Structure formats: C-alpha cells, structure tokens
Amino acid sequence: MQRTANVGELQEISKGIRRHIIRMIGAAGSGHPGGSLSATEIVVTLFWDALRHDPSNPEWPDRDRIILSKGHACPVLYAAMAECGYTPVETLNTLRKLGSIYQGHPDRRFIPALEASTGSLGEGLSIAMGMGLAARWDKRPSRAYCILGDGEIQEGQIWEAAMFGAFHKLDNVVAILDYNRIQLDGFVKDIMEIEPVVAKWQAFGWHTVELDGHSIPALQAAFAEAAAVKGKPTALIAHTVKGKGVSFMENNPKFHGTAPTKEEVELALKELA
Amino acid sequence: MAIATKFELKPGMATREAFGKTLVELGRENPNVWAVDADLSKSTYTSFFAKEFPDRFVSCGIAEANMVGVAAGLASFGKIPFAASFSCFVINKGFEQLRVAVAYPGANVKVVGTHSGISIGEDGPSQMSIEETSLACSLPGFVVLAPADEVAARALIRAAAEHQGPVFVRTGRLKVPVIYPADQRFEIGKAIELIAGDDVTLIANGLMVAEAIRAQGLLAVEGISARVLDMHTAKPLDRDAIGRAAVQTGAIVVAEEHLVDGGLGVRVAQVVAETHPCPMEFVGLTGYAESGSPDSLLDKYGMRAVNVAAAARKVLGRKKK
Numbered sequence: 315m316q317r318t319a320n321v322g323e324l325q326e327i328s329k330g331i332r333r334h335i336i337r338m339i340g341a342a343g344s345g346h347p348g349g350s351l352s353a354t355e356i357v358v359t360l361f362w363d364a365l366r367h368d369p370s371n372p373e374w375p376d377r378d379r380i381i382l383s384k385g386h387a388c389p390v391l392y393a394a395m396a397e398c399g400y401t402p403v404e405t406l407n408t409l410r411k412l413g414s415i416y417q418g419h420p421d422r423r424f425i426p427a428l429e430a431s432t433g434s435l436g437e438g439l440s441i442a443m444g445m446g447l448a449a450r451w452d453k454r455p456s457r458a459y460c461i462l463g464d465g466e467i468q469e470g471q472i473w474e475a476a477m478f479g480a481f482h483k484l485d486n487v488v489a490i491l492d493y494n495r496i497q498l499d500g501f502v503k504d505i506m507e508i509e510p511v512v513a514k515w516q517a518f519g520w521h522t523v524e525l526d527g528h529s530i531p532a533l534q535a536a537f538a539e540a541a542a543v544k545g546k547p548t549a550l551i552a553h554t555v556k557g558k559g560v561s562f563m564e565n566n567p568k569f570h571g572t573a574p575t576k577e578e579v580e581l582a583l584k585e586l587a
Numbered sequence: 588m589a590i591a592t593k594f595e596l597k598p599g600m601a602t603r604e605a606f607g608k609t610l611v612e613l614g615r616e617n618p619n620v621w622a623v624d625a626d627l628s629k630s631t632y633t634s635f636f637a638k639e640f641p642d643r644f645v646s647c648g649i650a651e652a653n654m655v656g657v658a659a660g661l662a663s664f665g666k667i668p669f670a671a672s673f674s675c676f677v678i679n680k681g682f683e684q685l686r687v688a689v690a691y692p693g694a695n696v697k698v699v700g701t702h703s704g705i706s707i708g709e710d711g712p713s714q715m716s717i718e719e720t721s722l723a724c725s726l727p728g729f730v731v732l733a734p735a736d737e738v739a740a741r742a743l744i745r746a747a748a749e750h751q752g753p754v755f756v757r758t759g760r761l762k763v764p765v766i767y768p769a770d771q772r773f774e775i776g777k778a779i780e781l782i783a784g785d786d787v788t789l790i791a792n793g794l795m796v797a798e799a800i801r802a803q804g805l806l807a808v809e810g811i812s813a814r815v816l817d818m819h820t821a822k823p824l825d826r827d828a829i830g831r832a833a834v835q836t837g838a839i840v841v842a843e844e845h846l847v848d849g850g851l852g853v854r855v856a857q858v859v860a861e862t863h864p865c866p867m868e869f870v871g872l873t874g875y876a877e878s879g880s881p882d883s884l885l886d887k888y889g890m891r892a893v894n895v896a897a898a899a900r901k902v903l904g905r906k907k908k
Contacts, residue, residue, distance in 0.1 A: 379663075422692045429663065431692045434683060440653045441688055444660020444668070447645060452664065471684075474653035481648075 315398040319363050324530045327397070328358045332559045333586050334393035334406055340579035342410040345418070348569040350390040352494035352554040353461060355528045360459060361394045364537040369399040372427040376454050379429040379445050383438025384463035384492065385419040386571070391428075392416050400427045436469025438462070439489060443475050446484035446547075457486045457541070465497030468506045473518065479547040480519025487547040488540045489520070492527060494556035496567050515549040527552025560585055594781075594800050599765035602758035602793075603701035605740035607632020610669055613748050614640045620748060621661055623647060623670040625654045630760075631671040631701045651676050655684035655696070662695040667748055673707075674700025674716035674757060682722060689753050690726040697747045698723075702760040703733075704844035705872065705888055706794060708881040716757075717872050721849030723755035724822045730775055731822040733757040733843075733851075735796035738767035739819055746775050757793060757821075759844075761881050764797050766817075778825040784814035787899045787906075788832035788839045792818050792851055794890075795842040795870070801892035802842075806899055813899060821851050826858050833863035838906040840868045840898045844890055847871035866905040868898040 318324060331354050339345035357380075361367070366378040382391045389409060396403045401415060408414035415424040419433030430441045442458040449456040466472065479487055491511070495502050502508055515522045521543045525532040533552070540548035556570065557563025560582040563574075574582055613620045614636055623645045628634040637644035645661075647654040651672055658668040670677065677700055678685070689696045703716045723731045730750055734740035740758060747754040766781070773779070781796070782803050791799040796817045803813040814836055816828055832839055839859060841852035852869040859865060876888055885891060 375664075430659075431687065434687045436652075437656055437684055437688050440656020440684070441660040441663070443653070444657040445663060446660070447657070448661050448664030448666055451642065458660075471650075471652040471656070474647075474650035475656065478647060478650070478653055478657065482645075 315362070315369055317362055319534065321530045324358055324362055327362055328354050329586055331358055331390060331393045331397065333583055335389045336560065336574060336579055336582045336586065338389045338393065338406050338409040339573045340576065341407040342573060344410060344573050345389060346386040346571050347563060347574065348496060348556040349384060349387040349463060349492065349494065351558045351560060351563065352527070352556050353387050353390050353492045354558065355530055355533060356461060356490055356492060356552060357390050357394045359530055359533040359537070361398050363534060365459070366455065366457070372400060376456055378456055379442070379458045381430045381432065381438040381442045381458060381460045382420055383432055383460050384435065384466050385432030388420045391420065395427065401425055435463065435466040436471040439472055439475035442487050443478050443482070443484060446487040447482060449486055450484070457488060459488045459490060461490045461492060463497070464491060464493045464495060464502050464508060465505065467491065467508055476515065476518040476520065483545050484547050485544050489547065489549045491549060491551050492554050493551055494554045496556040496565070496570055498570050500567050512551050515551070519546055521546050521548040522551060523548065524551045525553070527554035528558055594766060596764035596766065596797055596800065599737045599763055601760055601762050602734050602737065602740040603760060604632050605737035606699055606701070606744050606756070606758050607635045609741045609744040610636045611639055613745065614643065617667065617748070619665060619667050621645060621666050621668045623654050623658045623661070623668050625649055625651050625672045625676065627672050630673070631699065633669070633671050651680035652684050655681040656688050658696045659688035659694045667695060667697065669697045669699055671699040671701060673714060674703040674719050675714060678716065678719040678722050685726060690728050693728050693752055695751055695753070697754045697756070699756045699758060701758045703757045704759060704793065705876040705884045705890070706759055706761040706844060706881040708884060709878050711878040712875040715876060717846045719755070719757060720821050720843070720845050720851055724854060726753070728752055729822060730754045730820065732775070732820055733792040734819055735793060735817050736763050736766045738765060738769060738771055739773060742771065742773035743819060746773060750775060759794055761794065763794050766797060766800065773819065776820045776823045776825055778828040779817040779819065780814065780828070781817055782813065782815040784812040785836055786812045786838070787903055788814040788816060788836045789842065789895060789899060790816045790818050790832070790839060790855055791842040792821060793844050795844055798890065798892045799842055799895055802895035802899065805892055805896040811899065811903065818851060818855070821854060824854055824858055826862065829855055829858045830862040833859050833865045837865045838902040839865060840870060840895060840902055842870035842895045845871055847873060866902050868902040870894050870898050
C-alpha cells in the first residue's frame, strides 16, 4: 500500500473501495451497503493516512487499532484491509459464502488482523477502552479508533463506555460516529432519537468535533485535533449520507440491509466509475 | 450434628477471600495481571489487589457489560484481566459481552463470580446466582471452575491465570471448611477422588463437596461405601473419572448449590449417558429461594449432607432393581 495525505488520491481510493463494496454485497446477495458506503471516507482516511499501522507486520505492538463496532459495515473494512495488503483482494467477492474469510460480520478467527470480533451492537467502545488503558500502561503510542453507528448508540453499553473513557482520561481513544441518520427500521429520529448527540458526548466528558464525514480534509483535521487533545477521549460526530456515492441508495432506508440486484450493481458501478 | 469422617473440616475462609489474596500474589509475580471491578471490590476482595496495585486496578463503576468489554480490550494487549463481581451480575449483565467479546474470539479473560448460590443469605434471590454454571458452560471455549475450599480456590485461581483462554470461576460469600492439605495439587479438568468407595459415587463442587464428605460418613455407618469426587471443573468435565464412577459404583449422585436445570448434574449425566449409563440422582435447587441466614437457607433448600445421603439411598434403591 502507498500511504498518502493527498486528498485527490484518497478520494480516488474511496471510489475504488465503494466499487468493492457494491461488487461484494452484490455477489453475496445480502449484506449492508448503506452503512458501508457512509463510512468509506472515514475508513480510507484512517487506513491510508491517519492510522499508525504496517500491513506487512499486522502484530506490530505499537500499531493503532480500528474497532468496527458497527460490524455490519464490514464490507468497507474488508475492502480497505484487502487493498492495504492484509488479506487477498481476489476473494473479496466470496463475502458471506461458506468457507470465506470474509464473514458476514467481523470475525477474528478468520482474519486475525481484525482487532475485534463485532456484530452485536454496542460492544466495540468498551473493547477500545481496554485497549486504551493497556496502551497507556505499556507506554505505547497506539491509539484506538472505534467506529460507531448512529443507531448503535441507542445501546446502553455505549454510555457505560463513554462514562468510563472520560473518567479514566483515555485521550488515546477516538470514537467516530457515522451519523448517516438511518437505521434498519427507518430514520433514526423516528425509531429512537439520539439528539442532541454532540451535547450528549460533551456531557459525558468527551472532546467533540462535528464534521462532514465525507470530507477528507475535515477528517484529516479531526484526527489531528483528536491526537492533540489531552486528558479526555474525543468523539468525532461525522455527518454522513447513508448509501453515499450511489444515487438510488443515498438516504434510502431500504439499502441499510438489502443487497443490490445485478442491474443495480451495474448502475451503481457506472456511477462510481 | 457430628458426623464421623477422616476429614477434619476445620473452619476456613470464603473462596472469594482466597481469590482476593491469590490475586495479590499473582499481581506481584506477573505485571500483566490486572483486576477489573464494578463497584464491589470490598465484597469480591479485589480491594486487596487495588491497594497494592492501584494502577492495574480498573474501576468500571456499576457497569458490568462495559467491564467485560474493557477486560477483552486489555486481554488483546497481552494482559491477564480478572473481571470480578457478584456472580449473578457479571454472568447475567455481562453475558452478551462474555459471548461476543470473550468466548467468540477466545479472549484471555478471567471472570470471577463471587457470592454464588443461595448461601449469600439475607440479600435474597436477586443477588443469588444459581444459573451461572449453566450459562458459563454454554459458552464455547470457556473453562468453568468451582472451588470447594480456600486451598482449591488458591490453586484454581492460579490455574486460571496460567490457562490461555477464557475462564469462569464460581466462588462463595460464606466461610467454608478446609478440605484439602495446603499442598494439594489441582489440575483443570481433573476431578479429585477424596474418598474411595464401591457402592455409589457422590459428585459435588463448591460448598457441596464438604456436604458430600459428611454424607459419606452418614452412609458409612449404614454399611454403604460411597466414593466422593470433587468435580471442581464443571467444564471441561473429567470424563474418565465419571466413566469409572459409573462402571465401578453403578450409581451416581450429583450435588451442587445451583439449579438442577442445566447445572453440573445435567452435564455429568450427559457423560454417563455417553459412557456407561447408570441410575443417577440430583441434589440442587429447583427455583428461587428467599432471604434468610445462609445456614437456615441451606437447611431449608436441601443443601445438606442428609439430603445427599438421602439421594444416595434413593439411587441405590434404583440400582438394585
């Protein structure tokens, strides 16, 4: 992989990752395209720019950790990890099929380079907290980046972990809220409103940054700001669009958890050409 | 009532206290040992560890789900976290996290449940953990331990720390008699034959081991030769010891301070069915108990030597048919 801070290059990489996502979920016939597409720039900016990692040495103790707490968005993670060289690109389209390392939700038994097995919402931030504590004790530069869904923060455990992070002053933990405003059953505001979400994280003692989660410069600046904050964890409230990049998927609750048909795959790939 | 037995059964400390003391020793020996707590350190005795190693003691507040996740994160950095709470809280409120964050990836997390069973006493059923053997054993890859006395607790906590993978240890609030000599060796998955016998086997764990020993004394007076096995490891079970008991004694009683449904007895019965089927009886709980002194509860809910002996007579009656 070629690390880059160049915005144009990161945008191109993001486009390629989106094409992978569409092909993978299309081939699988099931999966969650909307939340993968909304998190694409977040994941790309991390892996290609902000993240301290070395794909040739996945067990590097000083690496940063990414915990995809919204595990259903694993296609974006798999595509990025494959393009970085952690796993094969050729088999990405075996997603969700028997024997594939690309399981329906992230599973460390199949890909040891995954930092956590997730899929049951609400659990990743607690794991990130344990990692942050251990990294601080070990005096390692490692940071833990935990990607959360907006619907996911309806889970109570998230707020147990949020309280914990501020209390233990874990400034090496960053929560990134992929705020695409849609969950399985519909719009977040209609299922269980999470607003005022910035105020919530602030009330729990976190530094917050509100940003456009599809703007690579904004993400770069936010990761840098989070790294500079001392004494408290940072929550990035990243405003995103569910299904971003594919016109008929954008803001469409149907594509939270529905795979595109063959025709829709073709249409989407044309838009992402 | 005085019961003749070769065991002195002198008063000892609670298994939770032995855990707390052993954790401090482990902390001194291994800088990777951590304690993770949910506002019960004075009850679980992780307070001993907190006093000596405040930097490796993690206060989570009353938030067991997060506590288990934090432990999993620590384990991913090569730490050996002991997450402790009342057994009922950590197993029930933390179960989903024990499943997905610990069992599923095989995280090296040690969970110590204290105040197990009805012998917590006055606090009543909301605090009485009587389901956790069933729950912990249901998690793939978990080792599940239930020490009978302070010697067993010390040894099994050490064994848990050395074992690579998730472990659940069931300990109690009540001071329990000392069964073992200080140098007794324990191995995960290896039952200990405390008393030899040919007519019936009494299998027990936790505080029911002492009751099984006393029951053996009662039965001996009647000319019944009972073997007593401490099945301190509920998972993985000692299949050889169970198979031998079934073949050689042809009748088995399992006694536990836990619901009979899904408990140690049911697990032993599976092994008996798979190896050498024989009549079995079960001493355990069938529902939620109530507040009261521990002794009065153990009497009322049938967790005594007399109950184990009665079950032995019953199973022997079936054996003769």
